[in-house]
């Protein structure tokens with residue numbers, strides 16, 4: 847099965863969002879504040895799909911096409927606003943991810959954090 851993530855760059859996705867925005871003249875609404883609020887709202891829509899369900903129920907639901915599609919589209923909504931936010935703030939997502947993971951490696955060294963969900967300040 848082909849996987850689009852294997853052939854699509856972050857920049858491809860950022861450009862997709864710019865084209866969509868500019869064709870509709872929505873740049874005027876894409877302030878950093880509006881975009882982070884929309885990002886959070888969409889994250890909550892994604893979270894709502896899991897509300898009141900047990901881990902076992904969710905495991906079963908994730909095997910069903912209709913639920914997978916709903917969750918995939920909500921994830922896409924979250925990602926769309928992340929990409930829009932990166933576009934208007936000129937944040938290089940790959941650079942930020944790389945730097946943040948270096949920090950995370952320092953905060954969570956494997957020898958202290960392996961197999962535990964303890965927060966870094968209590969390790």
Ligand SMILES: [Mg+2]
Pocket residue numbers: 888891919920923
């Ligand atoms: Mg949504």
